[in-house]
Amino acid sequence: MKVLHIITGLGVGGAEQQLRLLLRHLPVECDVATLTDAGAVAHGIVADGTRVTDLGMAGNQDVTVLPRLARLIRSGRYDAVHTHLYRACLYGRIAARLAGVRAVVATEHSLGDSQMEGRALTTGVRALYLAGERLGRMTVAVSPAVGRRLHRWGVPRKRIRVVPNGIDVDRFRFDPAARVRTRRRLGLPDTAYVVGGVGRLTGGKRFDVLLHAAAQLPEDVAVLLVGAGPQEDELRRLAHRLGLAGRVRFAGEAAHEESEEEGGAPALPSLLSAMDTLASPSPEEAFGLALVEGLATGLPVLYASCPALDDLPADARTNASYRPSDPDSFAQALYGLRDARPPSRSAPASVGHYSITRSADQLMRVYASVVPGQNLEVNPR
Template sequence: MAARVLHVISAPAGDSAEHQLRLLLGHLPQHGEVVTLSPPGPVLGGVRAGGAVVHELVSARDLDPGVVNRLRRLVLRGGFDVVHTHLFRAGLQGRLAAWLAGVRHVITTEYHLGDDSRQVLGARAFYRAGAHGRFTVAVSAAIAGRLRRRGVPAERMAVIPKALDPAEFRFDAGLRAAARARLRIPAGTPVIGGLGRLEPSKRFDVLIRAVREVPGAVLLLVGDGSARHALERLATIEGVADRVRFAGAVPHAREMLCAMDVFASPGRDTCGLVVLEALAAGLPALYAGCAALDEVPVEGARRLTPHDPESLPRGLRAEVLCVAERSGGRLPARSAGKPYDAGSMAASIGDLYDRVRGS
């Protein structure tokens, strides 16, 4: 009999963890419901529209006794076999609620484990209490290494990469034209794109400085975050404010990727899923970090040379010239292979549900 799974997530609206949960629910045979501890964005709204039940228990506190108690009652009422938590705050409250409800099968997915002291202490306490039936999923080998250093036993952990559905990013000329018109980008203008939360670790400041050295190109930054105002000021200081477009956060990246001609991901501390999305959309991509491409090189993806400040502007100029030589034509969609396909990711998670229930 298929497991009944309750997913508990504490992602900000639009966070990549929301998209991963959306893909997981769309490909899993197991019945699942969702509890969001943060205000749900359009991604989880789409999950609800797809037929999944989404419960909202919004709380900004890492440990909220009222939310834990409501979660416990929801687990009991729904007869769930497995509680699957996504991100730190959901892990704390979801695990405690599962324990109080007598559900011993708990899976925690870590997407971007930070070095925040509260997370380090909380993680160590929970992971060292990792009793029978508990399991942790790391979305990259780097995160798995951090988890081991925090006391997670290797036999209670699996590395299952983030994934995507390549069909969701298929190039569409109509979407391209509509997006560029809305962003006031003239036809024929080469567009360099960056995608992700606008935080210092993503190094979009490097991209703004680099576009100054690519005459005639427009930079399109898609996403929002704490660094947005600083990046807007930097664009003015660098004299490229008229050539930088801030699109803000979007429910799905497809339209914005269609509007681009060259993709750049200068952040080093990333699993690089956005790079794979760009390749699926037929874009050439320059990147500083992408674990998938370390294992499987893909045509049209070029790794930036570490500690070479000219690597990014030089690569951008070269790719813009190639776009001109193709008369703006798109590259074919490319993939890093089966491990990064949404169906494969869901199958691995589904097998893990069966494994913990049998333990």
């Protein structure tokens, strides 16, 4: 079986890095096409041995990409096309139909109640999405919450499958040496209590809540923000106004793996090891992958929205606490965690539910359901 994955871009991002991880565990031949931005994750995918084609799309309305993408699909003789992210799902489904491939799967990574990938869910966005969805065979939701949203939009239940995001659990195990090394690199004292936030620096992530909460806490509490985005300058100004300039570190985008270059930027597992708590004040998430990765590093996590955790039984949410997305609630919880630092850093057994091998097996079942005549072996779970 041969599958072409189509994604909007391959800069550093959750969906992009999830695709790279999946490619390592899918037991079928795969290629990747990116509509634009063949960035850091594209280079990593190529290094892993998977071919990446950059279609150089000029903008959201560059329809010239359609015939080029259709030719790529036709010449590659793909049995299935798998699309990721809004723009790629729309153009990829149309191009697959033009190329004569009906086995099209789309993963919905970022559908919230009011936005998708940062864009407001207007009537036009919803109508265009549903029109494209009808050109495919199956839509994969990364959580039951996303599946329910899709159904409310009008996607039939029989066309929705839930395949949660997955993580490489071993890669995120707590590393005490990386903790010391990363803190020194970032200028964080060994004795500091470091509260982390991971994600795009946009208004929807509400990292301003985290800064306002930190301003209420003792001076040994520092904040480490991992990510990049349009709100970075505003957050830096807010940290200065709150008197936190010396207590906040902006780490920028982080890959999931350490750079082989001397002095390369710390990867996400090392940054998580450097933290003492991971906090997500975002009130609207599609999954909450960073929080699962934090749990795998043995961190206590605070969250205002995390379908990945909500979908687990209550007794499996060890180390995870819900808080409303307001500074006082987060400050109160962080103050208690600071005074009760755990003696060790071990991951709860529940993170195994989100193992990447389990997710890959579930996705293979989806492929088997949409590609006629394929006898695909998957591991029983």
